[in-house]
Amino acid sequence: MLAVILQQEWRAFPLWLPVGMGAGIVGYFARSTEPARAVLLLPPLVALLLLALRRHPAWAWPAALGLMITTGYAVPAWHASALPAPLTLPGRAVIVTGSVETVQTLPQGLRITLSGVMLDEGPGTLPRDIRLRLRKDDPLHPSPGDRLRVRALLRAPSAPAYPGAWDFQRDAYFSGLGGSGFAIGSAERLQEADRAPVFATLRASMEQRVATALPGSVGAIAAALITGGQSAIAPDAMAAMRDSGLAHLLSVSGLHIAIVMGLGFGVARCAIAFWPWLALRHDGRLLAAPAALLLGLGYLALTGFQVPMQRSFASAALMTLAVLLGRRVFSMRALALGAVAVMLIQPAAVLGPSFQMSFAAVMALVAGAEATAGWMTRWRRSAEWWRRPLLILMGSVLTSVLATLATLPFGLFHFGRIQLYGVVANMLAVPVTSFLIMPAALAAAALMPLHLESWPLAVMGWGVEVVLWVARTVASWPGAALLARPMPAWALALTSFGMIWLCLWRSGWRCLGLPLIATGLCASFWTAPPDVLVSADARLIAFRTDGAVVLHRASGASNFIRDSWLRGWGEDEAEPYSDKTAGDDALLPCAGLICRFQPREGSRAALLLKPARTRRGETAPPVTAAPACGQEAAVLISPEPIRGRCEGIPVVDRFSVWRNGSHAIWLEPGGARILSDREWRGDRPWVPRPPRPAWERRQENKPLGVSSAEADRSGAPGP
Incomplete structure (x- = not known):
């Protein structure tokens, strides 16, 4: 039975080679230490093995998959070794x-x-x-x-x-x-x-001229659709586009380059048709395809070589080559080639939402088109007049549904949001973008050298206003963007593998990917989030239960970190800590300078040791662990350094986060499970080295024959 399935699916096996390369890249970044330089020798060795097994297909394919996995593992290691080390920047102006x-x-x-x-x-x-x-x-x-x-x-x-x-x-x-x-x-x-820089100058000039012709959010969105720069968009407009599920329109991607190259191809063919001598002697497609590809390359450079555009351009290049050679284009293979090209150039992009959402959406659309090709063809050939408009409507709905479902896990993992009405918003906004906004944008770009871009930009502005109205209307509906706790990384990997399994195979066993997808999506329900978070500067300490979040905040704390914590917990607001909200019946009851946090029955408690309040000019007494000793606690937490220790009780204070970064704490019946940022990321080239005490730095910089005390008195470098 397995042999029959493998024989039926033999043509799909090459599509798994980029998956192996992506797995190798993920394996590299999942390490806690940098691999040895010898890892760069793995791909050549596996390539030699593949050459030796090329006459044995049953063994050659696993060897090819091994080659892609080792290549994916070695490529980011090579990139990392070739890059300069992170900078040490001064702390003053x-x-x-x-x-x-x-x-x-x-x-x-x-x-x-x-x-x-x-x-x-x-x-x-x-x-x-x-x-x-x-x-x-x-x-x-x-x-x-x-x-x-x-x-x-x-x-x-x-x-x-x-x-x-x-x-x-x-x-x-x-x-x-x-x-x-x-x-x-x-x-x-x-x-x-x-x-x-030619394209950077051109990009800045075009953005300025668009902003002059179309002021406000309309002009900012129009400039983003042309050049890909989203920085000028106002926060309220960006929030409306995000909550309505239309944020993908602002990121130049396959939709934009397909429109640009399609229009360029059509204009080139029409121009060739108007020249009878050329049209009668040469195939117009063979001349128009390279012209459209050059236009796409220019658009790729103009938008700054963004990841979705790299994928789209690689696919377009393959399709152009197929047209020139008179061969049929396999869309999924074009997608696979685009993935390999992006991973070779930017291996770190595999971990980002742009790469993941772009490739997932296109993969789902291609798989859906292949699965429905038969009955759509039969509908198209039918004589009834009403079938074709209905087929267009059904195709639009199916496209929106597939793209929304395919990107949902990645949006949930990276942003903690689910857009419920994204299908409706895309059905209304995508046609306006395709048939009005982007053609007007292409006309405006072509007429800018002649300073005649005002009228196409005005038309583009009308279309952007319609899209922005759709975004704001849909975002205002009840429950348009639901907050949800992000799934863990292993769950996203499981869901991604299930989606790939479902889309790449063609026989019935592709349905085995559905339980994998469901398991990954439900993983957040049985994965316990941290009960306590401490920021890297100890100015923010958050305590969470199933009902609320209490935030202990010092002056100068980061709002971005607070918002990231709430998003990671699937919450939209936190209750600020104050003495009035810390009574006996509160989430964080306090007695003197000690607050006790016990999120659930049976778990050990965490004790927050607060610094004493002082008047201006007075020196605060040090925070000591002595009052907390003897209490049954799993961990002592303080925004200031704790003097002394309690037997058997771990401490997370300002010195802890200074050395090891932010901390996450899980309170369990047996005690506290503490995870620091340094433990999570390990020793990698981009992770700063642990800070050293001042006395170590003084010892390292003192002159020969000078004691530590003399170096201290002489002003040797301090912290």
């Missing part, structure tokens, strides 16, 4: 000098990315880029290629908000970003661009 790479428009001003950066106290050019937000009232409007100097405060990329959250430091490491910050003075142009 510095003079930053660099060349402008990109200019992005924000609702509060401009954000620029600088390359070739030099600091006033640095030894030379930094090997990584720096992203800065200029002052809102800065009169300077820089262009790509300009060399600027500005006084700014810099900070390194942020650590994850909690263990297991999105890793901004990993994302910055592979993207070449070294840090970000904001200007505290006006920028000064040292030198105008002599050789400005």
Whole structure:
């Protein structure tokens, strides 16, 4: 029976090779330590094994799959070894000098990315880029290629908000970003661009002209649809697009490049048809296809080589090659080729929502088209006039349903939201985008060199207003965007594998993917979230039960971390801690400077040790563990360092998070299970090294023959 199934599915086996490559990439990032350099030798060795087994198909396919897995494992390791180390940035204001790479428009001003950066106290050019937000009232409007100097405060990329959250430091490491910050003075142009980046300059110019013709949110969305830059969109408009399920329209993807290349192909064929000498001697398709591909390549460069566009362009290139060779195009194979191309160029993109949602949606659409091709063809050939309009309507509904269902697990994992009415919103907005907005955008881009873009931009603005109205209307419906607790990472992997199994196979055993998908989607119901979270600076401490979240917050705490915690818990608000809400019947009852948290019956309690309040000018007494000793507790928590220890009770205080980052705590009957961010991520190139005490740094920097006490008195470097 198995042999018969394998024989029937033999043509689908090559489609699993990119899946193996993706599994290898995920395996690399799942490690807690960096693999040895010898891992780069694995793909050549497996390739030699594949050559030896090429005459034995039963063994050659497992060897090919092994080659893709080892390649996926080695590619990110090679990328990581070739990239410069993360930067150590000063903690005070510095003079930053660099060349402008990109200019992005924000609702509060401009954000620029600088390359070739030099600091006033640095030894030379930094090997990584720096992203800065200029002052809102800065009169300077820089262009790509300009060399600027500005006084700014810099900070390194942020650590994850909690263990297991999105890793901004990993994302910055592979993207070449070294840090970000904001200007505290006006920028000064040292030198105008002599050789400005062509596409970055073109992108900035087009965004500025679109914003001039279409002010407000309409112009920001129109610019995003043309160039892919979403930074200028107002928060309320972005929230409406997200909650209605239309946020994918703002990210340039396969839909946009298909429209652009399709229109380019049609215009090129019409132009060839109007030239009889050329049309009678050559096949118009063979001439129009490369022209459309060049147009798509230009659009890809204009939008900044985003991941969905890379996938779409790789598929379009394969289709163009098939047209030129007179071969039939296999859509799923084109998708597989696009996946391999993206993973080779940007292996870290596999972990991001853009890659996952883009490929999942297209895979589901291709599989759905293959499964329904037979009866759709029969409907199309029928003579009744009403069947064709009904078929178009059914195709639109089916497309929206498949894309929504395919991206639902990834949206739930990354954003903790479920858009209930996304099908309705897409049915109304996608046709407007396809038949009105994007053709007008292409016409506007073509007419911009002649300064005649005003009328197509006006038409585009009408379409954007319709889409924005749909987004705001659907987002206002009850329960439009439901909050839900994100599934764990292993559950997303299980769901993804089930979706791939369901879409790639063609026989009945493809249905075995359905229970895998269901198991992954339901995993959050039996996976216990943390009971307590402590931020990396100990300014935020959150306590959660099934009914509420209480937040102990110090001055200067991050709102972003708070929102990330609530999203990770599937909550929309937290109850701020105060003495009035900490009575005996509260979630966090306090007695003196000790608050007791016990989320459920049978679990051990966590004790929050609060610092004593002082008047201005007074010195607060140190937080000590002595009053908590003798109480039955699983863990002691404090926003300040705790003096002393209690026998058998672990401590999470300001020193703990200073050394190991944010902490997550589960309170169980047997005690507390504590997980730090450093334990979760391990020792990787993008994870900062553990900080060292000041005395160690002084010892390392003291002159030979000088004691530690003498080095301290002489002013050796401190913390």
